[in-house]
Amino acid sequence: MSNIKHVTYRNLGWDSTADIYLPADFDETRRYPAIVSTHPIGSCKEQTSGNVYAAGLARAGFVAIAFDASFQGGSGGQPRFIEDPAIRVSDIRFAIDYLLTLPYVDPGRIGAIGVCGGGAYTVHAAMTDHRIKALVSITGVNFGRLIREGFSAFNPVGALQAMASQRTAEAQGAARQVIDYLPPSVAEARQSGVADIDVLEATDYYKSPRGQTPNGATSGLFSFNGAAMAWDAFLHAEVLLTQPLMVVIGDKPGGFGAYRDGWEIYGRAASTDKQMVVAEGWSHYDLYDRPEPVALAMARVVPFFQEHL
Incomplete structure (x- = not known):
């Protein structure tokens, strides 16, 4: 079992x-390695x-911090539900800043992991923040390409x-248009x-008891989504992404594109130590929480971080 500490930082x-x-x-x-x-x-x-x-990483002996993105969940920022890749990447940097204030975190052993859009944000963050010494993308999706x-x-x-x-209408007083990225239910x-x-x-994951939580809103502020349109999570990876990299994908591809994005960043990264893990017979959302594919992933992720942190 792991212990959970709830924190707030600027x-x-x-x-x-x-x-x-x-x-x-x-x-x-x-002093612990932290992710x-x-x-x-x-x-x-x-x-x-x-x-x-x-x-899972805490059970393996790491300190791990999971944060809410700015404008989302329990974190601050207005207006709500902005999904701006530049700020999402900045959030990762602020999480690292906070870790480095903790006396039990080894500043030379910082890693990063992300899931879906968070996986690609992690890739981009590692390119521009080399305090990250090793990184893992779990079924990562390049939000710029997807949008x-x-x-x-x-x-x-x-x-x-x-x-x-x-956005013009909102600037002139109209109500914010918050979209739901998903249908209300699988049946619908x-x-x-x-x-x-x-x-x-x-x-099935977000709209049922399987994964549904109050802050998992699957919502986005439509008028602000233009910030992602010209963004590429993998831009300059051939030059700037040099840290050890592990990419985990399922081999059942879907419309969000994690399979193709996984192979793309694996090919483009300048990392001399890069590993591709393909969970055969499993899909993008299986890797969110299904015990068997998660165990398959963690069996590779934990030794990877133990070696490089």
Whole structure:
């Protein structure tokens, strides 16, 4: 078992909330390797980044911190539900800053892990923050590519025009348009003709007792999504991503694109030590919480971090 400590620390102009997962035999007089765990888009720290991966890393002897993104979950920032990749990456840096104030964290042994959109944010953060000594992307998705493609119905310019109109209206007093990235239920998704495995399994995770939590809102502020449109999680990876890298994906691809993104960053990264882990027979959302594929992933992730941190 791991111990959980609830903390708050200062971000840019607001506070971030986070859970620190500590090893069961935690001794505050020791110094531990520490890992920042970043949640998916529309998710929160209580879901897969915290209760699965941070908890698993703590059981393996690491200190792990799972935080809520700015404007989301229990963290501050207004307006709510902004999904801005630059700020999401900045959140990871602030989590590292906080870890480095803790006397039981070894500043030379900081790692990072992220799930889905959080996996790609972790990749980008590692490129520009070399305090991260090793990183793992769990079924990582490049949100910039996704919003240019599926999330804009493959019409990014049309989507940008709609976002511009909505933001103008909001600036002039209209209500904020908060969209839900997912259908209300799997049954309603199927009734409306949805067949994509990622949409159906995401809905099963986020909209049912399996993964649903109060702060896992699966929501986004539509007018601010333009910030992601010209962003690429993997830009400059060929030059700047030099740390040891592990990429974990399932081999059942879906519309959110983790399979293709995983192979892309594996190929592009300048890291001389990079490993690809393919969970055969499992999907993107299986890797969120299903015991067997998570165990498969952790059997590789834990030794990876033990070697490099």
